[in-house]
Amino acid sequence: MSRGSGGGYDRHITIFSPEGRLYQVEYAFKAVKAAGITSIGVRGSDSVCVVTQKKVPDKLLDQSSVTHLFPITKYLGLLATGMTADARTLVQQARNEAAEFRHKYGYEMPVDSLARWIADKSQVYTQHAYMRPLGVVAMVLGIDEEKGPQLFKCDPAGHFFGHKATSVGGKEQEAINFLEKKMKNDPAFSFEETVQTAISALQSVLQEDFKASEIEVGVVRKEDRIFKVLTTEEIDEHLTAISERD
Amino acid sequence: MGDSQYSFSLTTFSPSGKLVQIEHALTAVGSGQTSLGIKAANGVVIATEKKLPSILVDETSVQKIQILTPNIGVVYSGMGPDSRVLVRKSRKQAEQYFRLYKEPIPVTQLVRETATVMQEFTQSGGVRPFGVSLLVAGFDDKGPQLYQVDPSGSYFSWKASAMGKNVSNAKTFLEKRYTDDMELDDAVHTAILTLKEGFEGQISSKNIEIGVIGNDKTFKILTPSEIEDYLQEVE
Numbered sequence: 001m002s003r004g005s006g007g008g009y010d011r012h013i014t015i016f017s018p019e020g021r022l023y024q025v026e027y028a029f030k031a032v033k034a035a036g037i038t039s040i041g042v043r044g045s046d047s048v049c050v051v052t053q054k055k056v057p058d059k060l061l062d063q064s065s066v067t068h069l070f071p072i073t074k075y076l077g078l079l080a081t082g083m084t085a086d087a088r089t090l091v092q093q094a095r096n097e098a099a100e101f102r103h104k105y106g107y108e109m110p111v112d113s114l115a116r117w118i119a120d121k122s123q124v125y126t127q128h129a130y131m132r133p134l135g136v137v138a139m140v141l142g143i144d145e146e147k148g149p150q151l152f153k154c155d156p157a158g159h160f161f162g163h164k165a166t167s168v169g170g171k172e173q174e175a176i177n178f179l180e181k182k183m184k185n186d187p188a189f190s191f192e193e194t195v196q197t198a199i200s201a202l203q204s205v206l207q208e209d210f211k212a213s214e215i216e217v218g219v220v221r222k223e224d225r226i227f228k229v230l231t232t233e234e235i236d237e238h239l240t241a242i243s244e245r246d
Numbered sequence: 247m248g249d250s251q252y253s254f255s256l257t258t259f260s261p262s263g264k265l266v267q268i269e270h271a272l273t274a275v276g277s278g279q280t281s282l283g284i285k286a287a288n289g290v291v292i293a294t295e296k297k298l299p300s301i302l303v304d305e306t307s308v309q310k311i312q313i314l315t316p317n318i319g320v321v322y323s324g325m326g327p328d329s330r331v332l333v334r335k336s337r338k339q340a341e342q343y344f345r346l347y348k349e350p351i352p353v354t355q356l357v358r359e360t361a362t363v364m365q366e367f368t369q370s371g372g373v374r375p376f377g378v379s380l381l382v383a384g385f386d387d388k389g390p391q392l393y394q395v396d397p398s399g400s401y402f403s404w405k406a407s408a409m410g411k412n413v414s415n416a417k418t419f420l421e422k423r424y425t426d427d428m429e430l431d432d433a434v435h436t437a438i439l440t441l442k443e444g445f446e447g448q449i450s451s452k453n454i455e456i457g458v459i460g461n462d463k464t465f466k467i468l469t470p471s472e473i474e475d476y477l478q479e480v481e
Contacts, residue, residue, distance in 0.1 A: 015267055016270030016375070020270050020277055119327060127373055129374070130372050158328075159327060161307055162304035162307025163304055
């Protein structure tokens, strides 16, 4: 004789539903998809690349201010897919955390530490009623001193995993299917192959060819470990290489 | 704890005297991946399924079995992010105990303190209970011990236990196979066979995790190649 959903609040704050689910967390995932953008990340043998769509809804907008790709430190990048405002606050806190880590411990915050910190913060929002989960899935990338190139994905539920390749957003399932086929035999991608796999995966699932101004690409390479956002010229080179290859 | 706006408990009694949020938390545990533990005469083994959402996930980045102290390990069933919070708090409590008494924390005390944290989240303002059950395996002066802690904060010592999806079949299997004079190696074999019972797909060293602690009082997580050896012995 359960009273059902405990007063109906299980859909409004992060308490359990009768089936043991957290509806607010599930709705946060839906908010990520509703943003209408798909992002892809691929880890190669000596580099990591992330790609996302750049949709500028209004011609009067300053294009350079529309971005989902954020440097956290010189060596760590974060691609935030979902609600832009939530993304900005997450990035702000992550930057602070990484800087404090560097100051406190004397060495750069590793990728998995930052990913774990973001995930733990997200978990707090799923357990405390006073804050809602963020509508953002974060892909964190960097070169770890011991483990090499790393790509982590952190979601509103507080999960985080390392990935060989992954996708987030409206077409994530199609993209993951595409990437699973490509990564099936554990290939060791060079830098160019990594970037081209990521971009062509996005092109394939969205079924359109991009102009360089319609996507954002972020990379980090073992040789210098610095997180870089590619310029439109550099993106064009990769797009040309892909179309010539096909 | 929490904002002043939420200084009332979200877990309250229903007219029938139940704490529904805790029951729902147990449902969340019951839909988690199966894990189990077996106490042998000379050690304890804990094991769990490690099913990842895609082959693209780097399985070396995931570790479900965690070490709390050199002689105590833990595995969970339910919500992974919640388990991370409990692991962190337990490790800190163990260290604080050591700093005060200059002695490793006894297993029962660590279990009790972890359980207290879980209970607090069923009563404090503005928070929900943890969606995990924990199996704590340890070896101290009182010998090998296995404890299960539930979202309500209640804990019991077990000879063998299972949690998660396949719990009833697993427990029946364990009841049949358990003997009080089991050795640690036999217990590992039994653990693998129990996991195999409800396993969807092919069991391998990449989709299970096993942790053991023996007379050396050192908790060890088995490497994939060690798991592979045990799997072949079981075949």
